[in-house]
Amino acid sequence: MSTIPSSGPTAAPAPLSVGEPDAATLARTAEQSAVTALTTATPHRLADVVPAPQQVQPDPTADWVLPADAAIVAGADPAALAVAEQLAELLRPATGYPLPVTEAAAPAHGIALVLDRTAADLGPEGYRLDVTTTGVRLTAGTATGLFHGVQTLRQLLPAAIESPTPVAAHWALPGGTITDAPRFPYRGAMLDVARHFFAVDDVLRVIDHLARYKLNHLHLHLTDDQGWRIAVDSWPKLTTVGGTTEVGGGPGGHYTTADYARIVSYAATRHITVVPEIDLPGHTNAALVAYPELAPDKLAPPPYTGTEVGFSYVDPADERTYDFVADVLGEVAALTPGPWLHIGGDEAFKVTGEVYTGFVERVQRIVADLGKTVVGWHQLAPAAHLDGRVLQWWGTNGEDPTTAEAVHRGARLIVSPGNHAYLDMKYAPDTPIGHDWAGLIDVRKAYDWDPGMHVTGVPSTAVIGVEAPLWTESVTSLADIEFLLLPRLPAIAELGWSPRATHDWNGFRDRLAGHGPRWDAAGITFHRAPEIPWPSTPAIPGQRRTIPAGVNPT
Numbered sequence: 001m002s003t004i005p006s007s008g009p010t011a012a013p014a015p016l017s018v019g020e021p022d023a024a025t026l027a028r029t030a031e032q033s034a035v036t037a038l039t040t041a042t043p044h045r046l047a048d049v050v051p052a053p054q055q056v057q058p059d060p061t062a063d064w065v066l067p068a069d070a071a072i073v074a075g076a077d078p079a080a081l082a083v084a085e086q087l088a089e090l091l092r093p094a095t096g097y098p099l100p101v102t103e104a105a106a107p108a109h110g111i112a113l114v115l116d117r118t119a120a121d122l123g124p125e126g127y128r129l130d131v132t133t134t135g136v137r138l139t140a141g142t143a144t145g146l147f148h149g150v151q152t153l154r155q156l157l158p159a160a161i162e163s164p165t166p167v168a169a170h171w172a173l174p175g176g177t178i179t180d181a182p183r184f185p186y187r188g189a190m191l192d193v194a195r196h197f198f199a200v201d202d203v204l205r206v207i208d209h210l211a212r213y214k215l216n217h218l219h220l221h222l223t224d225d226q227g228w229r230i231a232v233d234s235w236p237k238l239t240t241v242g243g244t245t246e247v248g249g250g251p252g253g254h255y256t257t258a259d260y261a262r263i264v265s266y267a268a269t270r271h272i273t274v275v276p277e278i279d280l281p282g283h284t285n286a287a288l289v290a291y292p293e294l295a296p297d298k299l300a301p302p303p304y305t306g307t308e309v310g311f312s313y314v315d316p317a318d319e320r321t322y323d324f325v326a327d328v329l330g331e332v333a334a335l336t337p338g339p340w341l342h343i344g345g346d347e348a349f350k351v352t353g354e355v356y357t358g359f360v361e362r363v364q365r366i367v368a369d370l371g372k373t374v375v376g377w378h379q380l381a382p383a384a385h386l387d388g389r390v391l392q393w394w395g396t397n398g399e400d401p402t403t404a405e406a407v408h409r410g411a412r413l414i415v416s417p418g419n420h421a422y423l424d425m426k427y428a429p430d431t432p433i434g435h436d437w438a439g440l441i442d443v444r445k446a447y448d449w450d451p452g453m454h455v456t457g458v459p460s461t462a463v464i465g466v467e468a469p470l471w472t473e474s475v476t477s478l479a480d481i482e483f484l485l486l487p488r489l490p491a492i493a494e495l496g497w498s499p500r501a502t503h504d505w506n507g508f509r510d511r512l513a514g515h516g517p518r519w520d521a522a523g524i525t526f527h528r529a530p531e532i533p534w535p536s537t538p539a540i541p542g543q544r545r546t547i548p549a550g551v552n553p554t
């Protein structure tokens with residue numbers, strides 16, 4: 001080999017002997033082998049979806065590759081066009097393809113979204129996804145069904161589809177048909193924005209995480225001892241005074257009505273309903289700091305930035321308290337398009353017996369008079385029944401005769417078992433944030449229970465669904481939120497969506513593993529739970545994991 005020695009840093013690159021590739025060729029080869037690595041990867045299996053679909057019929061002869069000139073066709077219905085545009089926005093960054101959205105009747109070669117309002121068999125949230133050698137056809141009776149189908153389609157593409165920048169890849173989809181609909185109508189997560197305040201953008205990002213896994217409710221815990229987070233025009237000091245604190249002494253914050261409207265409408269475009277919670281009669285220290293007239297002794301307590309519970313309450317014996325409740329719930333109801341108003345009711349340790357049930361009964365009535373459906377923690381159970389009321393059960397032992405009895409009087413249930421669904425519980429003893437009062441919750445613990453059978457004496461027909469609450473006493477950043485949410489949120493989502501017959505830990509674990517590279521590609525923090533066989537190869541060749549600030553992922 002004859003080469004001319006280089007003579008220092010400014011020298012031209014040494015010419016290579018004949019037969020040896022130059023730098024450009026090397027780069028091209030590297031790029032091609034990266035592409036080849038992706039192109040030779042077989043498409044995902046059609047069943048590799050979380051939550052597991054109701055019915056999957058693979059057709060290995062019908063795999064399809066998204067071409068660069070594909071269009072997304074959605075007919076003329078604006079609701080279908082809106083979902084088609086969302087799909088295009090999901091696929092454009094990684095593919096770099098233009099993916100125009102059109103109203104044409106049928107695509108020559110592409111993705112068709114068919115909103116067939118007569119397709120009643122698919123239900124209000126179901127969809128059918130057909131992948132054939134000529135393209136994709138997604139059918140639903142509602143825009144919500146189409147939106148859920150889009151989430152499935154997204155998961156069937158290679159993980160690199162989550163990249164925010166173009167990746168050279170072969171965008172293959174596995175052939176066959178998925179027919180899908182949820183087991184429960186209510187599938188949710190709760191974010192406590194009271195213990196620590198989170199900016200609107202953080203909440204929007206949490207909404208995106210819910211949408212990926214077909215959750216359809218975001219419960220916002222808006223008020224607590226440490227802070228009041230929603231503006232109420234008729235009681236302005238709730239936020240100007242009560243909103244300025246949080247656990248640990250930070251600045252707190254609150255949502256203006258415009259902020260809240262932004263959250264609600266962003267959620268709506270992701271087919272998610274916001275459930276606002278005003279926690280009463282306890283968990284009200286921040287309100288009492290702002291308005292001492294509501295306190296039983298009419299004295300302002302000091303602002304609270306610790307993490308104890310159960311010490312504060314609004315005065316149930318004063319009519320002014322009910323004016324306050326009616327004003328607050330009235331304004332929140334007016335800002336909230338969804339049907340629910342959550343009135344808390346938990347841990348009011350100093351309001352007991354008939355005083356407690358009397359208070360709850362009056363507040364339940366206020367909610368009903370506002371045209372909303374009342375939801376409350378299961379401590380509401382002993383109060384009189386009111387049509388439609390929903391209890392959110394957060395116990396750790398399914399033997400709960402008081403709740404079962406309330407169900408027999410007509411209450412429906414959302415199940416959030418503290419020892420399975422509480423996302424603020426630690427994964428393991430060394431988890432850097434979170435609690436352990438309800439036990440440790442690893443991914444298997446989050447997955448291995450049945451919402452339909454959990455509370456003794458409560459028939460599955462009384463269970464409207466499942467919710468995973470995230471309390472934030474120890475949670476201070478978006479990275480912390482994501483670390484506790486993922487990968488447990490998909491486990492809870494699967495319990496809410498998938499037919500019980502698909503329940504299988506080994507299968508779930510393997511399907512879930514494929515989401516690690518997706519979250520990495522999208523820059524989402526998650527806990528690399530040791531019981532999940534995360535793939536060692538990244539979705540995007542050469543991509544390195546980002547280590548988030550605030551948490552120490554294992």
Ligand code: TNX
Nearest residue numbers: 309346347377394424435471
């Ligand atoms: C209990 S669960 C609470 C919350 C705490 C949580 C901490 C429930 C209805 N109340 O006030 O934040 O434990 O895990």
